[in-house]
Amino acid sequence: MDATESMMGRGREAIDMIVDPESFTENAIGAKTFDDPDFGPCAAVGTATLDGQTVTIIASDGQAFNERFPVVYAGIIGMEEGYKMAQAVYASLEADADKPKEEKRPLVLIVDTPGNGPGKVEEIFGMNKATGAYQLALAEARLAGHPIIAMVIGRAISGAFLCHGLQADNILSLDASFGTMIHVMPLTSVSRIIRKDLEVLEELSKSNPVFAAGPQFFYALGGVEELVDQTDKMRAAIIDHIATVRAAKAAGQDDTLGPWGRGALGAERDGRVVRPKVMDLMNQEFAAVAGQYAPQR
Amino acid sequence: MPKWNDLQGRSFLESNARDRAVGLVDEGTFTELAGPFDRFYSPHLETLGEAVEFDDGIVTGVGRVGVTPVFVISQEGKFIGGSVGEVGGAKMVNAIRLAIEFHDTLAAAHPDLTDAEKPIVVISFETGGVRLHESNAGLLAHAEVMDQLQKARGKVPVIAVIGSKVGCFGGMGFVAAATDCIVMSEFGRLGLTGPEVIEQEMGKEEFDSGDRALVFRTTGGKHKYIVGDCNYLVADTLGAFHDQIAELATKSLADFEAMRRIGSPEKVAQQLRGVALAAEMQPKDARDVWAHAGNADPVALTDMPLPDFLAQVKRLSV
Numbered sequence: 258m259d260a261t262e263s264m265m266g267r268g269r270e271a272i273d274m275i276v277d278p279e280s281f282t283e284n285a286i287g288a289k290t291f292d293d294p295d296f297g298p299c300a301a302v303g304t305a306t307l308d309g310q311t312v313t314i315i316a317s318d319g320q321a322f323n324e325r326f327p328v329v330y331a332g333i334i335g336m337e338e339g340y341k342m343a344q345a346v347y348a349s350l351e352a353d354a355d356k357p358k359e360e361k362r363p364l365v366l367i368v369d370t371p372g373n374g375p376g377k378v379e380e381i382f383g384m385n386k387a388t389g390a391y392q393l394a395l396a397e398a399r400l401a402g403h404p405i406i407a408m409v410i411g412r413a414i415s416g417a418f419l420c421h422g423l424q425a426d427n428i429l430s431l432d433a434s435f436g437t438m439i440h441v442m443p444l445t446s447v448s449r450i451i452r453k454d455l456e457v458l459e460e461l462s463k464s465n466p467v468f469a470a471g472p473q474f475f476y477a478l479g480g481v482e483e484l485v486d487q488t489d490k491m492r493a494a495i496i497d498h499i500a501t502v503r504a505a506k507a508a509g510q511d512d513t514l515g516p517w518g519r520g521a522l523g524a525e526r527d528g529r530v531v532r533p534k535v536m537d538l539m540n541q542e543f544a545a546v547a548g549q550y551a552p553q554r
Numbered sequence: 555m556p557k558w559n560d561l562q563g564r565s566f567l568e569s570n571a572r573d574r575a576v577g578l579v580d581e582g583t584f585t586e587l588a589g590p591f592d593r594f595y596s597p598h599l600e601t602l603g604e605a606v607e608f609d610d611g612i613v614t615g616v617g618r619v620g621v622t623p624v625f626v627i628s629q630e631g632k633f634i635g636g637s638v639g640e641v642g643g644a645k646m647v648n649a650i651r652l653a654i655e656f657h658d659t660l661a662a663a664h665p666d667l668t669d670a671e672k673p674i675v676v677i678s679f680e681t682g683g684v685r686l687h688e689s690n691a692g693l694l695a696h697a698e699v700m701d702q703l704q705k706a707r708g709k710v711p712v713i714a715v716i717g718s719k720v721g722c723f724g725g726m727g728f729v730a731a732a733t734d735c736i737v738m739s740e741f742g743r744l745g746l747t748g749p750e751v752i753e754q755e756m757g758k759e760e761f762d763s764g765d766r767a768l769v770f771r772t773t774g775g776k777h778k779y780i781v782g783d784c785n786y787l788v789a790d791t792l793g794a795f796h797d798q799i800a801e802l803a804t805k806s807l808a809d810f811e812a813m814r815r816i817g818s819p820e821k822v823a824q825q826l827r828g829v830a831l832a833a834e835m836q837p838k839d840a841r842d843v844w845a846h847a848g849n850a851d852p853v854a855l856t857d858m859p860l861p862d863f864l865a866q867v868k869r870l871s872v
Contacts, residue, residue, distance in 0.1 A: 340829065375752045376747075378836060379746070380749075382832040385731040389729070389732040390817070392700045393704050393732055396700060415693065423694070467689070467690045480690060516694070516697040529691055531641055535594050535641055538588055539645065546585050
């Protein structure tokens with residue numbers, strides 16, 4: 258495969274590139290089946306094997322269109338999609354409920370989403386709950402021992418990336434040569450809204466990655482664990498990270514994983530250096546007064 | 555610093571973040587953590603040559619309501635719209651983390667710790683979410699907050715308080731949704747995608763953000779109360795919010811779990827019944843939903859005084 262060919266909109270193809278051949282069964286996870294083919298079509302969920310082990314797949318489908326909610330297409334996460342993804346996670350938890358921590362099935366998130374459903378009906382019924390529900394489910398599964406690996410293949414934009422990706426143990430991304438987009442909004446929009454010259458922001462981005470759009474900047478901030486430079490390396494990279502994450506969990510090093518772990522990584526890579534200082538000071542200040550707030554007996 | 559007693563009668567909407575933090579807990583109990591004298595400000599705003607604040611627009615600290623330790627996070631809308639960046643995000647994350655750690659310490663020291671003696675977290679939201687001046691760091695901080703909220707489950711109840719001018723939107727909209735209990739005033743607003751953004755992306759026909767009445771109907775406290783997206787609707791005073799927190803502080807973890815909207819397969823199944831209703835109804839206006847909930851005269855609800863509203867409103871059940 259040509260290393261610069263974009264994977265945008267090709268979430269379903271990415272599933273086949275990553276999992277064992279012919280192993281993906283859509284709409285079935287443990288005892289749970291998703292029987293309505295029109296339900297949450299912009300999210301494809303199911304079970305596959307990866308290097309022989311059972312994994313749950315939750316992928317964006319950039320080609321689908323949600324007939325019931327017209328603002329939901331091209332990989333957008335709508336209300337149905339958010340809850341469908343949450344159900345896929347809960348089904349994985351349920352399927353492995355009796356298994357020891359080290360045998361919980363991994364979840365592989367294939368990320369190519371431009372946003373959450375931006376519509377009036379969505380706001381009336383509470384789109385915020387759907388995207389929140391999926392994140393809480395992922396955090397619960399991660400803390401229960403399921404290794405969760407996110408693979409960014411196209412767009413990982415703002416709240417949709419928070420929803421589908423940023424709760425993973427480890428995040429991998431195809432590098433910038435694939436046109437991969439990780440950002441809140443493009444630098445051109447940031448420039449317009451905060452009224453700073455684009456040239457100034459572009460120059461600053463070279464030394465400070467917090468403004469700029471792109472996987473390399475997220476890497477520098479500790480927001481992405483590893484960049485992958487070829488599509489045919491995705492499979493091996495995910496298998497590797499599942500093994501690393503499992504080992505870390507078995508060793509009780511959960512704090513090196515997930516959003517909290519990426520906080521430490523951000524400091525290590527010199528991307529977010531004030532964060533730990535603020536936290537340290539708060540810890541000291543609270544320790545000095547904690548006695549006042551303990552029960553007086 | 556205003557007297558605590560004076561704060562209790564003051565409008566929540568008109569107050570600043572620090573007065574809210576002080577007034578939401580009992581008199582004289584608030585200790586600020588990483589406050590303005592510690593001078594932690596955003597290095598990224600400084601790089602851009604923008605004005606900074608020494609609290610980065612978020613007040614964090616600890617106080618007490620009755621015998622309950624309360625970890626308070628209070629966002630300041632007047633500073634860059636209450637937006638969340640690296641420093642403010644770290645303060646928010648760590649306040650929740652400290653509450654969980656304090657819970658564990660107390661639970662280990664006192665096997666007979668009562669529900670009222672267990673710490674809670676109160677978050678006063680006034681924000682549009684990520685701060686665009688340091689958007690990548692803000693985004694990562696949001697993910698950390700969601701992680702801490704899940705870690706608090708079954709230990710530390712988290713209460714969202716929404717009654718500010720800016721409201722609670724963007725990524726913080728789903729942070730609020732992920733708390734155990736939401737307390738709003740009718741002036742509070744809660745959502746994910748702000749009306750301006752919907753109009754910009756989908757057009758004026760989808761959402762006319764200039765129609766303020768429509769905006770309030772769609773995201774305001776009364777609507778959120780009717781659809782169950784907030785648990786309590788209170789008067790616009792710091793005292794009313796304080797008293798609601800005091801009532802909640804003694805509740806059990808099971809009580810809080812029951813108040814949640816999301817966070818379990820059962821809650822998700824319930825929400826999906828609402829989504830099916832949305833697909834079937836395709837409401838053009840929040841009032842369509844109010845009528846569906848059994849309110850015969852939905853138009854009258856908008857301007858109805860709060861006590862009358864609470865006495866007669868029918869809430870949606872799915």
